[in-house]
Every structure is written in C-alpha cells, then in structure tokens.
Amino acid sequence: MSTLVKNEGEFDASFPVKGKDFADAGLVSSKIKQRLMKKGISEIAIRRAAIVIFEAEVNIISYARKGIIRYYTTTDSIIIEAIDEGPGIADIELAMQEGYSTADDAIREMGFGAGMGLSNIKRYSDDSEISSVIGKGTYLRSVIKI
Numbered sequence: 001m002s003t004l005v006k007n008e009g010e011f012d013a014s015f016p017v018k019g020k021d022f023a024d025a026g027l028v029s030s031k032i033k034q035r036l037m038k039k040g041i042s043e044i045a046i047r048r049a050a051i052v053i054f055e056a057e058v059n060i061i062s063y064a065r066k067g068i069i070r071y072y073t074t075t076d077s078i079i080i081e082a083i084d085e086g087p088g089i090a091d092i093e094l095a096m097q098e099g100y101s102t103a104d105d106a107i108r109e110m111g112f113g114a115g116m117g118l119s120n121i122k123r124y125s126d127d128s129e130i131s132s133v134i135g136k137g138t139y140l141r142s143v144i145k146i
C-alpha cells in the first residue's frame with residue numbers, strides 16, 4: 001500500500017469541493033468520469049469510480065466545511081482520495097452501516113440521507129479505507145481495478 005501513496009503533484013487531477021454547495025453536487029464526479037473516458041478505461045470501472053466519487057462528493061458537501069477529491073490511474077487501477085476538513089466521523093463502523101445517517105432536513109430535502117453512501121463506496125471499490133480525526137476531518141481512499 002505504501003508504494004501507492006503519492007504526493008499532490010503526482011495525481012492526475014485534484015478538485016475542490018465546498019461544504020453546503022448542493023448546486024454543484026455531482027460536478028467532480030462527472031468531470032473525472034469524462035477524463036477517465038478519454039483514457040479508454042472500461043465502462044464498468046468508470047461507472048464504479050463515478051459512484052464512489054459522487055458519494056464522497058455529496059458527503060463532503062453534506063457534512064464537511066470543504067475538501068478535495070483527487071485521483072490517479074496506474075496500469076491496473078483507478079485510485080481515488082477524498083480528504084475533507086470537517087467534524088470527522090466518531091464511529092466509522094456505525095457510519096458504514098446501511099441505513100445509518102445523521103442527515104438533517106436540509107440534506108434530506110436535497111434527496112440524500114438514505115445512509116447508503118459509505119456502504120456503496122465500499123461495495124463499488126476493490127479496496128477502500130476511511131480514517132477520521134474528530135474535529136479535523138475525514139480521509140477516504142478507494143482503489144478500483146480497471
């Protein structure tokens with residue numbers, strides 16, 4: 001795993017995500033999707049990456065102050081990282097459970113808050129990890145085989 005850790009400049013692209021900015025939800029996902037399509041990566045891998053990025057993006061918008069989503073590809077994988085500055089997740093195991101959500105009315109009115117995002121990220125990734133520091137933020141990494 002450590003050989004896969006990269007510096008900012010080695011990512012193919014990095015996109016900022018603003019908290020509470022629901023109007024932009026899905027923008028980063030579709031931008032990265034278009035970039036992956038130009039690389040000739042299989043449709044199924046791109047679709048999985050787009051789901052992972054969309055869920056990470058909506059979570060940053062819903063729960064964090066701000067964050068970034070960045071990615072790079074290798075000969076066999078798409079590697080996605082979502083890093084935010086926000087409240088963090090107190091109990092990651094609980095947050096991963098299908099149906100668990102702390103979404104408020106504003107988030108639910110936007111059509112989110114089913115408590116499926118993190119479990120879908122896990123499901124559509126070949127490998128994923130989440131870590132969090134309370135009061136600081138959350139780090140998510142997803143690897144999708146291409």
Ligand SMILES: Nc1ncnc2c1ncn2[C@@H]1O[C@H](COP(=O)(O)OP(=O)(O)OP(=O)(O)O)[C@@H](O)[C@H]1O
Nearest residue numbers: 059063088095101102103112113114115116117118
């Ligand atoms: N980046 C984050 N920062 C802080 N808390 C988060 C973050 N992402 C998720 N959470 C917490 O984990 C819970 C579960 O997240 P998950 O994405 O699975 O569901 P949801 O966002 O509530 O609903 P859905 O994703 O189905 O719209 C959230 O309700 C929230 O409490």
Ligand SMILES: [Mg+2]
Nearest residue numbers: 058059117118
């Ligand atoms: Mg979510």
